[in-house]
Amino acid sequence: MMALLVKIERKEIGIVFILLALLSLIGGVFFGSLSALQFIIPGFMNDFPFFKSRPLHVSLVVSWIFLSAIGGIYYYLPRYCKLPLFSNKLPRFHFWIFLFTGIVILGCYIIGKFGGRKYWEFPPILAVPIVISWILFGFNYFKTVARKVGEWPVYLWMWGTGILFFLFTFCESYLWIFPYFRDNIVRDITVQWKAYGALVGSWNMLVYGTVIFLMERIKGDESIARSRLSFLMYFLGLTNLLFGWAHHIYVVPTNPFIRNFAYFISMTELIILGRIIWNWKSSLTAAKKDFYLIPYKFIVASDFWILANLILALTISVPAINIFTHGTHITVAHAMGSTIGINTMILLASSVFLIADISKHEYSLTEKKIITGGFWVLNIFLTIFFLALLFAGAEKGMLIVEDKLNFQEIMQHISPYLTLFTLAGLGIFVGILLIAIPSIKTINKYLLQ
Amino acid sequence: MSLISKRVVFGALAFSFFMYSYFVYTTGTAIDKGENLMNEASKKGKLVFQKYNCIACHQIYGLGGYMGPDITNVISENGKGAIYAKAFLTSGTKRMPNLHLSEDEINELLAYLTYIDKTGISPVKRFKINYDGTVSEN
Ligand code: HEM
Numbered sequence: 369m370m371a372l373l374v375k376i377e378r379k380e381i382g383i384v385f386i387l388l389a390l391l392s393l394i395g396g397v398f399f400g401s402l403s404a405l406q407f408i409i410p411g412f413m414n415d416f417p418f419f420k421s422r423p424l425h426v427s428l429v430v431s432w433i434f435l436s437a438i439g440g441i442y443y444y445l446p447r448y449c450k451l452p453l454f455s456n457k458l459p460r461f462h463f464w465i466f467l468f469t470g471i472v473i474l475g476c477y478i479i480g481k482f483g484g485r486k487y488w489e490f491p492p493i494l495a496v497p498i499v500i501s502w503i504l505f506g507f508n509y510f511k512t513v514a515r516k517v518g519e520w521p522v523y524l525w526m527w528g529t530g531i532l533f534f535l536f537t538f539c540e541s542y543l544w545i546f547p548y549f550r551d552n553i554v555r556d557i558t559v560q561w562k563a564y565g566a567l568v569g570s571w572n573m574l575v576y577g578t579v580i581f582l583m584e585r586i587k588g589d590e591s592i593a594r595s596r597l598s599f600l601m602y603f604l605g606l607t608n609l610l611f612g613w614a615h616h617i618y619v620v621p622t623n624p625f626i627r628n629f630a631y632f633i634s635m636t637e638l639i640i641l642g643r644i645i646w647n648w649k650s651s652l653t654a655a656k657k658d659f660y661l662i663p664y665k666f667i668v669a670s671d672f673w674i675l676a677n678l679i680l681a682l683t684i685s686v687p688a689i690n691i692f693t694h695g696t697h698i699t700v701a702h703a704m705g706s707t708i709g710i711n712t713m714i715l716l717a718s719s720v721f722l723i724a725d726i727s728k729h730e731y732s733l734t735e736k737k738i739i740t741g742g743f744w745v746l747n748i749f750l751t752i753f754f755l756a757l758l759f760a761g762a763e764k765g766m767l768i769v770e771d772k773l774n775f776q777e778i779m780q781h782i783s784p785y786l787t788l789f790t791l792a793g794l795g796i797f798v799g800i801l802l803i804a805i806p807s808i809k810t811i812n813k814y815l816l817q
Numbered sequence: 818m819s820l821i822s823k824r825v826v827f828g829a830l831a832f833s834f835f836m837y838s839y840f841v842y843t844t845g846t847a848i849d850k851g852e853n854l855m856n857e858a859s860k861k862g863k864l865v866f867q868k869y870n871c872i873a874c875h876q877i878y879g880l881g882g883y884m885g886p887d888i889t890n891v892i893s894e895n896g897k898g899a900i901y902a903k904a905f906l907t908s909g910t911k912r913m914p915n916l917h918l919s920e921d922e923i924n925e926l927l928a929y930l931t932y933i934d935k936t937g938i939s940p941v942k943r944f945k946i947n948y949d950g951t952v953s954e955n
Contacts, residue, residue: 410911
């Protein structure tokens with residue numbers, strides 16, 4: 369196994385990250401399905417309870433997002449941006465540190481050793497190697513792009529921004545280790561969500577940068593990443609990343625300014641919404657032309673999910689609506705709707721593009737058919753999944769505010785929706801397998817040649 | 818957009834972000850209605866709460882996992898309270914696992930929950946919706 373890994377590691381590092389990313393995705397969705405089954409069958413897998421399966425699910429799918437975005441960046445810079453990496457050694461260190469820390473973290477969850485908080489429930493000391501590996505990545509990135517002559521396309525800005533702000537917010541999310549922060553719960557939760565809001569924004573910068581890069585490649589149109597409008601959108605996105613996070617914590621008794629300011633900032637996303645709708649018709653005509661390309665299919669799907677999730681996000685950012693939806697499955701719909709519908713679709717597009725690009729082993733016709741099948745399965749079940757969570761959340765929200773039923777009764781009321789959610793989740797699992805397995809096989813053929 | 822203007826906009830945003838962070842760390846979160854209940858036991862309780870990953874199933878202020886109920890106000894809710902909560906922590910139920918907590922851990926958790934209870938209300942059930950889409954508590 370070790371020998372195999374060492375052999376693999378000598379190959380193009382970007383693809384090695386993608387391989388690990390796809391494995392992480394499969395594992396993550398497996399534990400997601402397990403968590404969901406525990407929702408609807410009390411006592412299911414008592415030896416492996418929800419408080420272990422949930423963090424395994426979330427950490428693995430978040431790793432998928434990071435690993436595949438990073439793999440893409442390492443691959444695209446030298447091949448497509450005429451920017452050979454400053455160092456070819458550092459990415460390998462990055463990979464090994466990430467892999468070993470990852471294995472230790474999974475081990476901690478499995479034996480029930482926690483101590484951290486949501487997203488990073490592992491013992492806090494394990495954050496240290498993650499920060500180190502990230503600094504290696506950032507150092508290499510900035511040294512590499514500094515050589516670029518001429519103007520940077522917007523995706524180089526976005527990747528750089530994502531790297532910088534991830535580092536800051538990841539460290540910020542550990543401020544709780546100081547009693548000054550953790551001994552006041554208002555401060556504790558506010559700083560936690562300030563960090564997480566911006567952290568999700570940072571990984572979105574990596575992901576959106578990737579999709580703009582891909583569009584530029586597929587269309588062969590360089591202006592996409594250089595226009596004035598694309599930079600205005602980037603700055604608007606950045607503003608929301610930095611200042612919009614408090615819509616997660618309207619109910620926490622902070623200084624009212626924090627809440628009102630976030631409400632105002634969040635509403636500026638209406639401009640982004642407007643622009644998408646404005647462009648909808650022309651992008652739809654264009655979509656028809658290139659839809660046969662597999663990566664493009666995923667991008668078109670992500671466009672659709674951006675629209676759906678943006679409408680939802682804007683709606684629940686209005687405090688008067690948030691008061692009903694906060695703390696219900698609508699929040700879960702928002703979290704998974706965007707991490708699956710937007711991030712995963714884009715990163716699958718990127719992974720499929722990259723795999724076909726690197727290997728002379730293009731996907732075979734059968735593999736293409738299987739992946740296309742997986743694409744439809746994934747999207748159809750995601751729609752059901754998303755709607756089931758919305759209905760479950762809406763019902764729970766109304767019941768809580770009306771204050772008629774207790775917790776058990778509410779859960780009983782929404783259990784049909786949760787069952788539907790779980791079944792649809794299993795469908796998503798199948799869709800992901802149909803896409804990931806042929807991809808892993810193709811990578812293997814390349815790595816072992 | 819010229820390079821200079823991009824740099825200026827980026828710099829201004831980053832600068833405002835750091836200023837705003839300072840505000841959030843200090844004045845923005847200075848009010849803590851439960852301050853006098855944050856004693857040695859509740860301080861430890863906070864860490865016990867993280868050690869057993871209670872938040873995977875429960876919410877505080879609506880944030881967390883959704884397998885179990887929001888426990889922000891379990892100490893003061895009608896018909897509930899410290900003794901009620903203690904029963905769950907001691908033996909679990911069909912849905913909540915028995916975590917085999919020690920007596921000290923249970924008391925520390927209860928102290929922490931008592932502290933949280935005083936800091937605010939969640940879920941908010943009595944409120945007034947304003948014309949601009951904001952909410953005031955009643
Ligand atoms: C690419 C696929 C997926 C991604 C990226 C993803 C992402 C996430 C994220 C980020 C959360 C945390 C939400 C939060 O803390 O607010 C979450 C929670 C969860 N996910 Fe997924 N998910 C995926 C697929 C699935 C599937 C297929 C299932 C199976 C039905 C599933 C079941 C769950 C459950 C049960 C929770 C916990 C919800 C709760 O606490 O009540 N996920 N997921």
